[in-house]
Amino acid sequence: MEKKKAMQIEGYPIEGLSIGGHETCIIFPSLRIAFDIGRCPHRAISQDFLFISHSHMDHIGGLPMYVATRGLYKMKPPTIIVPKSIKETVESLFEVHRKLDSSELKHNLVGLDIGEEFIIRKDLKVKAFKTYHVIQSQGYVVYSTKHKLKQEYIGLSGNEIKNLKASGVEITDSITTPEVAFTGDTTADFVVDESNADALKAKVLVMEVNICCSYELEQ
Numbered sequence: 101m102e103k104k105k106a107m108q109i110e111g112y113p114i115e116g117l118s119i120g121g122h123e124t125c126i127i128f129p130s131l132r133i134a135f136d137i138g139r140c141p142h143r144a145i146s147q148d149f150l151f152i153s154h155s156h157m158d159h160i161g162g163l164p165m166y167v168a169t170r171g172l173y174k175m176k177p178p179t180i181i182v183p184k185s186i187k188e189t190v191e192s193l194f195e196v197h198r199k200l201d202s203s204e205l206k207h208n209l210v211g212l213d214i215g216e217e218f219i220i221r222k223d224l225k226v227k228a229f230k231t232y233h234v235i236q237s238q239g240y241v242v243y244s245t246k247h248k249l250k251q252e253y254i255g256l257s258g259n260e261i262k263n264l265k266a267s268g269v270e271i272t273d274s275i276t277t278p279e280v281a282f283t284g285d286t287t288a289d290f291v292v293d294e295s296n297a298d299a300l301k302a303k304v305l306v307m308e309v310n311i312c313c314s315y316e317l318e319q
Contacts, residue, residue, distance in 0.1 A: 110303040112280065115143050118308050124159050126282060126306050131224070131242065135282040135306070140165040145173070149220060152182045153284025154237035155189070163190070164197040167207045177206040181218055181226070185236045187211030214238050215295075225276075229296045231286035239290065241298050242280040247272040278302040 106113040106129070116126040116134070123138035127147055134147040140162025144150075152160055163180070170178055182190050187209060194205050212218055217227045223245050228238045253261060253271050264271050281302035283290060290296050299305060 112304055114304070114306075117141060120158075120308065122158055123161075124284070124308055125162075128242075128280060131220075131280070133220075133226075133242065133280075135240065136160070136284060137162045137166050140169070145169050146175070148176070148178055150178055150180045151226065151240045151282070152180065152190075153231070153239060153282070154183065154233055154235055155186050156235065156285070159284065164194065164201075164205065167194070167205045168197075168201065168203060171203065171206060177208055179208040179210065181210045181212050181240075183228070183236055183238050184211035184213040184216075212238075227298070229281075229299055230290065230293060231283050232289040233285045233287070237284055237286065239281060239283040239286065239296075239299060241278050241302060243276050243298075244279050246275045246277075248275055280304045280306070282306045284308070 106115045108114070112131075113129055114126065115129060117138065118124040118126065124136045125138035125141050125144050126135045127133070127144055129147070132148040134144045134150050136153055136159040137144060137150055138158065138161065145166060150166065152163070154160075167178060190209060194207070198205055210218060212228045214228050214230045217225050219225045225243050225245065227241050227243065229241060231237045231239045249261075250271055250273055253264065261271060278298040278301050281299040281304070283299070283306065285308060291300065
């Protein structure tokens with residue numbers, strides 16, 4: 101049976117599923133990132149970084165299974181990023197499952213507040229942004245970072261640039277681009293929040309829409 105190809109948008113393969121009230125897990129395999137874990141679909145297990153938007157069960161229910169399955173397959177402990185306000189509760193959740201399962205459930209748990217950044221690697225970082233849900237929630241923007249030689253140093257020889265760098269001179273400008281954004285559950289209020297501009301500028305914006313309202317448009 102031929103394997104179904106992942107959807108691809110703006111050069112990013114995208115996998116996962118989103119069924120309102122049941123399960124949400126969106127995967128960007130080229131970034132090794134999953135947003136929310138749903139019931140832990142098998143494809144999510146191989147993602148090294150998991151970003152949780154909020155603690156409703158359809159978004160976080162499979163978290164212990166995600167960590168346990170990676171341990172079963174002898175994969176490295178994953179890094180799990182959660183809203184800072186629920187970090188201690190998530191730690192307690194894992195303690196309960198350790199007692200129940202008699203396993204280590206190794207992982208790195210990071211609490212991230214709105215506006216804070218997490219560095220995935222030198223050229224990739226993620227920033228949390230405010231969303232609007234019935235409980236504490238947040239979305240995430242993934243940024244690429246590139247370094248470009250400053251205009252005033254273009255045309256210098258390799259040795260000249262090397263000497264400048266050795267003397268402590270900053271010879272490059274950092275160019276940060278919003279690549280991917282994920283909202284999790286939110287009302288449309290996040291759209292008019294000026295602090296969320298980068299989420300709307302991202303090449304790929306993932307939103308869950310499960311309720312459509314009918315309304316009249318004024319002519």
